[in-house]
Amino acid sequence: MARTRRTPSERESSGDADARARSVAPEPARPARLALVQKRDGRTVPFQRAKIAEAVLKAMEAAGEPDAPFAAEVAAIVEFSLLERAAPGSSGASDGAPQPVPHIEVIQDLVERALVELGRAAVAKAYILHRDQRARVRSALKVHRSDSLRAPVRVREREGVSDWSKGRIVAALMEEAELARETAEEVAAAVERRVFASGKKSVSTGLIRELVASELFERGLLAALSAARVVGLARVDVARALDGTALHAWRTPAELARAPGAAETLAGELCTRYALESVLGEAEAELHRAGDVHVLGLESLGRPLALCVEAEGYATGGDSSRSAYAVLDGLAALAPEVARAIVLEHPAAVLAPLARSTRENSPHGLSAWLRALAALARATGVRLDLGTPGARYHAFTARLVEELGELSEEGAGPRLYLDGHELEALLEQRADLAATVDRLLAAERLLPTWSGPDLEFAGPGCVRRPGERGALACGAAIALDLPRIARRAGAFREELVHGALAELVQAAVAIARALRAQQERGPARAGLRTRTAFALVPVGLREALLHLGDGALDTELAARLLGFLGEAARRFARDELVTPLACPFFGAQPAARFAHVDARLAAATGSRQAWLFGEAEAGSAEVRPYSHGFRLTPAAGLAPGRAEAEALKTVPAGALPLSEIVAREAGRPGAALDAWRRFELVRRARAGELVLELFPRPERAPRTEEREAHLRPLV
Numbered sequence: 001m002a003r004t005r006r007t008p009s010e011r012e013s014s015g016d017a018d019a020r021a022r023s024v025a026p027e028p029a030r031p032a033r034l035a036l037v038q039k040r041d042g043r044t045v046p047f048q049r050a051k052i053a054e055a056v057l058k059a060m061e062a063a064g065e066p067d068a069p070f071a072a073e074v075a076a077i078v079e080f081s082l083l084e085r086a087a088p089g090s091s092g093a094s095d096g097a098p099q100p101v102p103h104i105e106v107i108q109d110l111v112e113r114a115l116v117e118l119g120r121a122a123v124a125k126a127y128i129l130h131r132d133q134r135a136r137v138r139s140a141l142k143v144h145r146s147d148s149l150r151a152p153v154r155v156r157e158r159e160g161v162s163d164w165s166k167g168r169i170v171a172a173l174m175e176e177a178e179l180a181r182e183t184a185e186e187v188a189a190a191v192e193r194r195v196f197a198s199g200k201k202s203v204s205t206g207l208i209r210e211l212v213a214s215e216l217f218e219r220g221l222l223a224a225l226s227a228a229r230v231v232g233l234a235r236v237d238v239a240r241a242l243d244g245t246a247l248h249a250w251r252t253p254a255e256l257a258r259a260p261g262a263a264e265t266l267a268g269e270l271c272t273r274y275a276l277e278s279v280l281g282e283a284e285a286e287l288h289r290a291g292d293v294h295v296l297g298l299e300s301l302g303r304p305l306a307l308c309v310e311a312e313g314y315a316t317g318g319d320s321s322r323s324a325y326a327v328l329d330g331l332a333a334l335a336p337e338v339a340r341a342i343v344l345e346h347p348a349a350v351l352a353p354l355a356r357s358t359r360e361n362s363p364h365g366l367s368a369w370l371r372a373l374a375a376l377a378r379a380t381g382v383r384l385d386l387g388t389p390g391a392r393y394h395a396f397t398a399r400l401v402e403e404l405g406e407l408s409e410e411g412a413g414p415r416l417y418l419d420g421h422e423l424e425a426l427l428e429q430r431a432d433l434a435a436t437v438d439r440l441l442a443a444e445r446l447l448p449t450w451s452g453p454d455l456e457f458a459g460p461g462c463v464r465r466p467g468e469r470g471a472l473a474c475g476a477a478i479a480l481d482l483p484r485i486a487r488r489a490g491a492f493r494e495e496l497v498h499g500a501l502a503e504l505v506q507a508a509v510a511i512a513r514a515l516r517a518q519q520e521r522g523p524a525r526a527g528l529r530t531r532t533a534f535a536l537v538p539v540g541l542r543e544a545l546l547h548l549g550d551g552a553l554d555t556e557l558a559a560r561l562l563g564f565l566g567e568a569a570r571r572f573a574r575d576e577l578v579t580p581l582a583c584p585f586f587g588a589q590p591a592a593r594f595a596h597v598d599a600r601l602a603a604a605t606g607s608r609q610a611w612l613f614g615e616a617e618a619g620s621a622e623v624r625p626y627s628h629g630f631r632l633t634p635a636a637g638l639a640p641g642r643a644e645a646e647a648l649k650t651v652p653a654g655a656l657p658l659s660e661i662v663a664r665e666a667g668r669p670g671a672a673l674d675a676w677r678r679f680e681l682v683r684r685a686r687a688g689e690l691v692l693e694l695f696p697r698p699e700r701a702p703r704t705e706e707r708e709a710h711l712r713p714l715v
Contacts, residue, residue: 034082038103047102049075056111059127065120074118078110153195154202161202166192169212177216177224187215206230231274233266241265250596252625260381268299275301279518284511291597292484293504294590295511296537297476300339302519304473304532305586307334308343308387308459311350320353324369328376335380340586342382343417343459348389352396367403370414378412385415387458388449391422398430404445405436413445417459417655420448420680434673441672444659448676450683452652460585461535463653471530476515477583478508479537479590482544482561483626484598491550494557498564505568505578508536512577533576535583536569538562539590540626541647553635555646563650582651587628599623631660633675640665641675645682652687 034047052075053068060066082102108131115124153164166188173184191211195203209230216225237247241262247269260268275298276285287293297305314330315323327350331342355366377384389397400416407413418426423446427434440446449457456464461474480501489496512534519532541561545553562582569580635643640661648654656679658672665671 034079034102036101037107038101044101047079049079052078052107052111055130056115056123056127059115059130060120060123062126062130063120063122065123070120074111074114077114078107081110081114082107153200155208156202156204158205164192164195169208173212173224173228177221177227179221179224183219183221187212187219187221190215206232226277229277231270231277233269233273237269238266241269248593250593252592271301272298275515275518280514281510284507284514287504287507291594292481293507293511294479294481294539294593295476295515296479296586296589297339297515301515302521303337303339304475304519305339305477305535306341306343306460306462306474307338307530308345308462308472309334309528310469310471311344311347315350320357324350324354325372328369328372331373331384332376332380335376335382335384338382340383341385341460343385343387343462345387345458346390347386348393348396351400352389352393355396355399366399367406370403370407373414374407374412377414383412383415385417385459387417388419388422391419391425394422394425394429397422397426398433401426401433401436401440401446404440407445415444416440416446417449417457418446420450420676420684423448423676424680435669438670438673441658441676442662442666444657447655447657448680449655450653450680455581455653457653457655461579461583462533463579463581468531471528473530473532474579475512475519475532475534477535477537477586478511478578479539479587479594480504480508480565481540481590481594481598482538483540483547483594486544486547487598489548491548494548494560497544497548497561501561501564502568502572505536505565506572508534509569509573509578512573516577533579535579535586536565536581537583537585537587537590537628538565539587539594539628541630542627542632545632553632553643555632555635555638555643558632558643558647559650562647566651581654582630584629584655584657588625591625591628595623595626627660629657629660630654633661634664639675639678640671641677641679642682645679646686648683649686 036044037047038044053071056074057066057068057071060071085100085102112124112128112131115121115127155162155164169188169191170181170184173179173187174181177184179187191208194211195208209228213225213229216222216228240247244262247265275295276288279301280288280295284293288295288298297303311327314327316326318326327344331344334342351366351369354369373384386400389400397418404414404416423437427437437446441448451457454466456466458464458472459474461477462472464472485497485500485504489500515534516532538561541558542553544561545558548554548557565582566580569578572578573580630644630648632643632647633640638646641658644656644661648656656676658675662671662675665675
């Protein structure tokens with residue numbers, strides 16, 4: 001059949017049509033995602049982009065450039081490149097053939113190329129070095145695989161039993177301790193000789209690690225020894241924990257009663273030992289071991305001690321009852337990520353409608369909600385507290401205080417942090433609540449707080465900056481042994497105390513940086529934008545003042561010490577990593593430990609000062625814990641609350657637990673309320689706040705005069 005010759009115009013039209021057809025033709029479809037990846041031993045496993053990002057992040061940390069979002073971006077680029085290779089018609093795939101499975105080496109090549117092309121040469125170098133080290137480890141295992149054919153020894157592992165292999169020791173030393181292959185070979189051979197010479201038919205992996213540690217120590221390889229050392233517990237410690245016996249001599253009976261179960265105790269002890277050996281710096285870990293500081297939070301490594309969240313963030317848009325109980329669901333999901341306490345800030349926005357829309361004893365009312373909150377706290381082991389409701393919610397605050405007074409005195413009940421101005425307004429409007437307020441103050445179910453123009457108290461170890469929103473976390477608390485500092489300085493040597501305190505604050509900042517880096521490696525709290533800071537906890541303030549004053553308690557000196565502590569925190573932690581306020585919480589455990597360690601040290605050196613350690617007799621074996629929080633009472637010539645007010649005039653924001661302050665007057669009705677009123681009036685006067693009341697508003701003048709006339713005899 002003869003071909004028809006087309007004119008130039010027809011050919012041009014046909015070419016345009018072909019071009020249009022090509023332009024609308026679909027491109028070869030890429031697979032939606034990769035399913036499998038091939039390992040070096042030929043196995044195929046599911047593809048996980050997160051593992052690529054994790055490997056890149058480790059290389060970035062090794063290069064000193066940690067950047068998790070960038071690591072995730074590199075992983076996404078690598079996955080995209082693999083999908084391009086797998087697309088039909090590409091060089092890596094053929095039409096109609098099944099999707100090719102990429103090899104692990106190909107993936108690592110793509111990672112290296114992406115890092116170089118993105119300008120991260122240092123990270124690429126770290127990644128290549130780590131890849132090469134892993135290759136040498138695999139080579140060591142492969143070369144020594146034949147050792148098991150002649151080995152008469154079996155190795156008991158955590159799961160199962162395997163043949164002896166010297167190559168596994170070599171590989172572990174090269175990977176974990178970063179030893180050169182020749183040195184690792186020598187250590188492994190020495191361990192093998194000792195095992196075979198023992199005549200044992202089976203050994204445990206724990207024994208092998210101990211033998212490896214012995215060989216490393218004998219060769220002076222201390223860095224490798226530290227990396228390869230096992231973090232473990234002695235059998236006697238495990239037995240004590242299972243029996244409910246204290247692992248430490250300084251544990252008080254009251255603290256043991258609040259201690260978690262055996263499993264949590266053992267886990268906490270392991271985390272503490274790991275943190276002291278592998279997370280904190282050597283100097284900072286030694287300060288903790290010696291008792292100069294005590295780091296609370298090591299036992300819950302990776303979780304903050306306390307968290308402050310807004311109530312509205314967990315409420316739904318439904319009716320008041322449904323919205324309030326949705327908050328409980330949010331707290332239940334958040335509790336496993338916190339070690340000790342969660343504070344629900346500004347709860348009135350969610351709970352006030354619930355209180356208004358239900359009867360006082362309704363099963364869906366505020367009382368039922370508070371009981372559900374207490375039950376949730378008991379179930380999770382995390383204290384769930386309420387922040388200050390706000391000045392606009394006077395009626396709700398009164399109702400809340402009433403309901404809290406009806407709850408049982410058990411420890412799982414919520415605490416209410418109430419601003420001093422709001423508490424004052426509440427008592428002015430509802431004088432009938434005075435007895436309930438007094439009982440709640442004495443039991444520390446109601447904690448009065450105060451805030452300044454630059455800092456607002458939010459919760460234990462947490463303060464807000466002006467206008468700041470979002471969640472706040474207290475990552476850990478670093479307690480300071482003030483009596484030890486005062487004893488070393490000597491009476492009337494305040495300047496030496498300041499110098500020693502500055503050194504401890506610098507160490508606390510280093511501890512905070514190390515712990516923050518550790519917490520950032522863990523999973524983020526879902527849906528929360530959190531600012532984390534670390535608390536400074538002064539312990540034994542009263543005992544330190546008595547030593548510095550040669551038996552006399554000077555409240556002005558206390559104010560200077562607390563003010564200096566905050567100033568040192570601002571100076572050394574410019575990124576506000578350490579909260580620039582003394583924290584009155586978390587001090588019970590360090591108070592017991594410091595007193596025990598200091599008393600033992602005093603006995604060893606022949607120094608016995610009964611008044612300093614609070615011992616009834618010089619020969620008493622029992623040592624009472626130091627004071628903690630801001631307690632200075634009893635102070636000569638000063639009623640309860642007055643000494644604390646004088647000392648805290650340099651602390652712009654905080655809370656005042658009153659149970660220890662009024663312990664000697666616990667049986668007197670109104671003792672806690674009188675102490676708070678005394679504290680509030682003196683503190684505000686010393687801070688200059690009462691100057692504003694020299695010109696009171698006309699409608700408030702009678703109440704102000706009446707209140708000051710009532711408080712003046714107490715002061």
